Amino acid sequence: GRFGVVVRMRVSVALAAAALVVAGCASAARVRHHATAGPVAFVVQAPGSAPANVAEVSPRGGRVRSLTRGGPSVVEAAWSPDGSELVFARRFANPGTLDTQGSIGIYVVRAGETPDLIRRCAITCDARSFAWSPDGRRIAFVTDIPSSSTGTAAEIAVMDADGSGFHAVCDGARCGQGLDDPQWSPDGSRLVFSNMGVIDFFGIGILPSRIWVAGADGSDPHPLTQPRCRPGHAPLVGCAYDSAAAWSPDGRWIAFSRLYQHFAPGKRTRPQTLIELMHPDGSDLHALATCT
Numbered sequence: 001g002r003f004g005v006v007v008r009m010r011v012s013v014a015l016a017a018a019a020l021v022v023a024g025c026a027s028a029a030r031v032r033h034h035a036t037a038g039p040v041a042f043v044v045q046a047p048g049s050a051p052a053n054v055a056e057v058s059p060r061g062g063r064v065r066s067l068t069r070g071g072p073s074v075v076e077a078a079w080s081p082d083g084s085e086l087v088f089a090r091r092f093a094n095p096g097t098l099d100t101q102g103s104i105g106i107y108v109v110r111a112g113e114t115p116d117l118i119r120r121c122a123i124t125c126d127a128r129s130f131a132w133s134p135d136g137r138r139i140a141f142v143t144d145i146p147s148s149s150t151g152t153a154a155e156i157a158v159m160d161a162d163g164s165g166f167h168a169v170c171d172g173a174r175c176g177q178g179l180d181d182p183q184w185s186p187d188g189s190r191l192v193f194s195n196m197g198v199i200d201f202f203g204i205g206i207l208p209s210r211i212w213v214a215g216a217d218g219s220d221p222h223p224l225t226q227p228r229c230r231p232g233h234a235p236l237v238g239c240a241y242d243s244a245a246a247w248s249p250d251g252r253w254i255a256f257s258r259l260y261q262h263f264a265p266g267k268r269t270r271p272q273t274l275i276e277l278m279h280p281d282g283s284d285l286h287a288l289a290t291c292t
Contacts, residue, residue: 078130118163140182176231195231196243224282
């Protein structure tokens with residue numbers, strides 16, 4: 001079948017940078033690989049109308065094994081840090097109804113056990129980008145909430161691994177449009193994320209995206225990069241698309257991808273991508289690699 005990869009490797013900053021360079025300095029793909037070097041999990045979109053489900057395969061290749069079966073379709077999945085649990089979301093759309101009717105079910109499953117439904121929300125919540133805390137007790141993710149200006153807007157949220165304790169970390173009103181890709185600090189106290197969803201939200205073009213950091217409890221959300229650039233607005237001179245942030249294992253550094261689209265009168269020049277490194281307070285920002 002066609003494979004929709006939803007994996008993010010847990011690697012050191014140096015390896016993360018190298019992986020991005022090898023990939024042509026593009027933003028990191030969503031890949032889910034648990035920290036014990038176990039199987040890679042991904043969503044398989046079956047042919048025709050068959051529902052998508054989660055499968056796994058060894059990093060060395062070999063036989064693909066199904067982790068979930070049946071329907072409705074799985075839209076996102078992520079391993080817990082020790083590889084013992086998998087969180088995933090299913091999209092329950094009501095046949096013959098509007099696309100806004102139905103629900104999203106969020107499940108957690110252990111190997112060989114029946115999945116537990118830990119949270120359900122309206123289909124418009126579009127729960128995605130799951131990230132487990134280092135101790136495996138909480139899950140950060142992205143969900144859509146109503147917006148008076150755009151209809152919906154993304155929100156970074158956290159819940160306990162059993163679905164309780166849900167709370168918002170940052171929303172579009174405070175951190176701008178297109179919030180996505182939450183990543184935990186190694187000590188589990190903070191989350192780094194970006195506005196990388198502005199491209200999906202607005203369809204075309206490279207719009208400003210910043211790297212943000214906030215307490216996992218929602219305290220003190222603030223941008224680490226491009227404080228004067230406003231995500232969700234028209235491209236500004238000198239603004240860039242920052243995305244795919246990742247912590248170093250010791251928590252002293254954050255690496256991310258920076259994409260520039262240079263504009264000149266009467267022509268559009270080729271984009272330039274850099275791999276940037278900075279401290280968690282935004283200081284000592286410098287480029288590790290550059291490509292076009």
